[in-house]
Amino acid sequence: MPEAMLPTEVVLGAWVAAGLTLFIYSFLYKDNPLFKLGEHLYVGISVGYSVVLAWHTVFLRLLWEPLQKAVGEAPASPDSYVLLIPATLGVFMLTRFIPQISWLSRIAFAFVVGFGSGVAIPRTISSYILKQIEDTVNPLLTMGAGGLTMGFDLAAPQSGVNTIILLVGVVSVLFYFFFSVEHTGAGMVTARTGIYFLMIAFGAAFGYTVMSRMSLLIGRFRDLITFAGAAYGYATLVLLAVTVLSLVGWELATRRKTGGASPE
Numbered sequence: 001m002p003e004a005m006l007p008t009e010v011v012l013g014a015w016v017a018a019g020l021t022l023f024i025y026s027f028l029y030k031d032n033p034l035f036k037l038g039e040h041l042y043v044g045i046s047v048g049y050s051v052v053l054a055w056h057t058v059f060l061r062l063l064w065e066p067l068q069k070a071v072g073e074a075p076a077s078p079d080s081y082v083l084l085i086p087a088t089l090g091v092f093m094l095t096r097f098i099p100q101i102s103w104l105s106r107i108a109f110a111f112v113v114g115f116g117s118g119v120a121i122p123r124t125i126s127s128y129i130l131k132q133i134e135d136t137v138n139p140l141l142t143m144g145a146g147g148l149t150m151g152f153d154l155a156a157p158q159s160g161v162n163t164i165i166l167l168v169g170v171v172s173v174l175f176y177f178f179f180s181v182e183h184t185g186a187g188m189v190t191a192r193t194g195i196y197f198l199m200i201a202f203g204a205a206f207g208y209t210v211m212s213r214m215s216l217l218i219g220r221f222r223d224l225i226t227f228a229g230a231a232y233g234y235a236t237l238v239l240l241a242v243t244v245l246s247l248v249g250w251e252l253a254t255r256r257k258t259g260g261a262s263p264e
Helices: 008-028 033-072 078-097 104-136 160-176 186-227 235-257
Strands: 142-144 147-149
Touching: 008 033, 008 186, 008 235, 033 078, 033 235, 078 104, 104 160, 160 186, 186 235
Parallel strands: none
Antiparallel strands: 142 147
């Protein structure tokens, strides 16, 4: 049974996605014009999309429409014109392109950096420092109806085993970076334990990064396999042939210009 026909825009999107994916992966061979085309399109479209999104979301929805509504009110509330303050700061940012008054942009950027720091610093301290201290000083023993108890459930964050591991890890890692005392004897054992905890943490972070990249790679391969079907006009197969032929032609033309020697 023949596959159902898909809408034209879906098929066109599949061809564009498959083509750009193959162009980007062509870098595995070497740097070439197809890769540069895909790279430039990716960066340009990303910037263009961000600009349009910022114009629609920030200027139209958050500034222009509320100001129009405020002007239309009778009588207009003075609080409605508070949006003129961020609007002025936005205009100050644009003065960066006018050398004579570019100093005005420093006011806007200083406000943005100061406000961002004021919001981010307390959140970071609460999330990383205070939370770390809270988990480190978590009591090992808890008083219950049956007296003092100590949990040994590795799956429970409040268990005694996890608390001991966290305490040992924090203390040993901090001691590893404490260089006022020579790391000999018990100090060397503590510092070496801190190194092990650091290696585990870095390895887990690196493994997470690798797995996330592998997930992206699997997703692109799955799309390429899907787009190779008849419903999409065999987009992957056709564009793969076009990519290979283009690379062969580009390589031959490059060798001809360099007198038969490889440009590398």
